[in-house]
Amino acid sequence: MVHLTRLTVIFLFQFSQIFRIQASSDLKNVSSVLNDLLKSYDRHHRPTYGGEPDKVIVDIYVRSMSGISELDMEYSFDCFFRQRWTDTRLTYNQTSVMNYTSLPVSFQMFSKIWKPDTYFYNGRRSYIHSVPHVNRFFRIANDGTILYSQRLTIRASCVMDLRNLPLDAQHCTLLIGSFAYNSEETVYEWNNNSAVDLQNNLVMNQFSLIDASVGQRILMRDNRTRSIVYVVFAFRRHVGYFLLQLYIPCILIVFLSWVGLWLNREATNDRINLGVTTVLTLIFVIIEGKKDLPKVSYVTALDLFLAVCFIFVFSTLFEFALVHYYTKARTGDLNENMRDLEDYVIRNDKTNINERDEPNNDIHLLYRASVAGTSSTSSTTSGRMACRFWRNFHCKPAYSKFQGRALKNIFYANSESRIDVLARTLYPLAFFLFNFIYWPYYLYASRQQSKDVQI
Structure with a gap:
């Protein structure tokens, strides 16, 4: 058995030598x-x-x-x-x-x-x-x-x-x-x-x-x-990155700017602060979101959306300026305008010719002659009609029954502008209409762009 094992080892050794020589010869043939x-x-x-x-x-x-x-x-x-x-x-x-x-x-x-x-x-x-x-x-x-x-x-x-x-x-x-x-x-x-x-x-x-x-x-x-x-x-x-970083924040800022439409028109500081804050915040979001994008000479879909959002946010601030200009003659917070309120007197509604269409038991706040002007009992019918028209178009005057009751009951009930009431409907409707047109249009344009291959 030992002799057979020794023969096997010798055979394998000799075979390896022969193979090595043959391989070396073949490599020489390759080089040759x-x-x-x-x-x-x-x-x-x-x-x-x-x-x-x-x-x-x-x-x-x-x-x-x-x-x-x-x-x-x-x-x-x-x-x-x-x-x-x-x-x-x-x-x-x-x-x-x-x-x-x-x-x-x-x-x-x-x-x-x-x-x-x-x-x-x-x-x-x-x-x-x-x-x-x-x-x-x-x-x-x-x-x-x-x-x-x-x-x-x-x-x-x-x-x-x-x-x-x-x-x-x-x-x-x-x-x-x-x-x-x-x-x-x-x-x-x-x-x-x-x-x-x-x-x-x-x-x-x-x-x-x-x-x-x-x-x-x-x-x-x-x-x-x-x-x-x-x-x-x-x-x-x-699109996920742009939705999280730009689209959703801008939409939320637009929604936030609409909160001012539900604030009382007498809250001047609150509405101005809210409008300015939303405008500045949107500007910061736009600048931060577009700093890594190329500066192209044409309007992209993102530029259009950001521009429309900025217009909506800025227009809410401009809307309050219109409300303030057309419907806030001689008004303001009661605590901040006590000196102006000293120029008012509380009288019974029967003595006010211009307020005959109001109930007799209402109490009104009227200007004194030195403040209110030269309103007299000799006003014509056309003058009363015009005054009533402007009141109904804008809002009830600040010296109406609301501030009269405020002085009587030490309670202030604010009036409401019809411009605000109209804007509460038009603003969301216009914004949702824009999104209804914007997304289908650019999704379709994206599919068309993916088909147009240029070499």
Whole structure:
């Protein structure tokens, strides 16, 4: 048994030595084959020089999408960028290199062969990853087909239309082609099996990637035709951030400004303070929310909504100015105007000719002659009609029965302006009508924008 075990060990040792020698011999054969391929190789000329154009097949595997910047009009993503082309000058016998269908070779050889001068037409600051080593490799197949793969972070320009911001959809294009060769020398095509593959569960903060469509075309550049391939990334913006940071706060500020419509018109300080506070707060929200957005020359959907909210908030302050001007003659808080109230006297309603339409038992607050003017019993019927019309249009005068009862019972009951009553209905109705038109319109425009793809 011991003798059999010893024979087995000796056999395995000898087999490993033989395999090592054979592998070393095969590696020498690989090096010999590669050296033979480069003996008469000229890397300064393309493989089919003087004949048909060389065909370069590309595909992209997108690993991640980083931020899309509206300020710089650009986007970036991390990917594996692969190119395939055929160089018949590099064909070799498969049996002479351990039956390898493709040879992994170092970049020392890669620098000695021809390769397409592929570049990104709309690229910006793209770079290849080099940690811990340069992330790239290439293989040579026995029929001369070369596979060149590299990990890139591509930052490219993207022309954005922000008219529907933040309900917008953007299309960002990446153009790939040759830098020097025209379409008669080099032709670019997508890999039919997998042109653009996306990483599963690809997540972005502000956008969601809807689709990635590919195509190829002939581009006229510098009076020469260039063969290019392109990929169009379709993005849709997430509206949640703008709803939480701008839309909902602005709507609540508009609602808050309407509180002043239910305050008494005599509460001047309260209504002025509320109006000014809501205006300043809305201005702060607008400035803070738009500081990171691009300064475009056209009106966006967000600009329109913020402008309408500001108009509603400011108009409530202006509305109180109208109420104060037209309906608050000689009025104010009772405690703050005691000196003015000394100019009033309490009389029975029968002695007041201008108030004959009121019940006889009501008590009114009348101006003295030195304050009220020259109102006399010789007023004409037309004068009384006009006075009654203006009272009904605006509100009951401050010297009516309400302040008279206030002095009698040490209780102040405020009057009410019909302008306020009308505004309580018109303001919410107009704002809700605006939202009813605004949201369907821009949602429809966003769907139309997502369909319009421009290269």
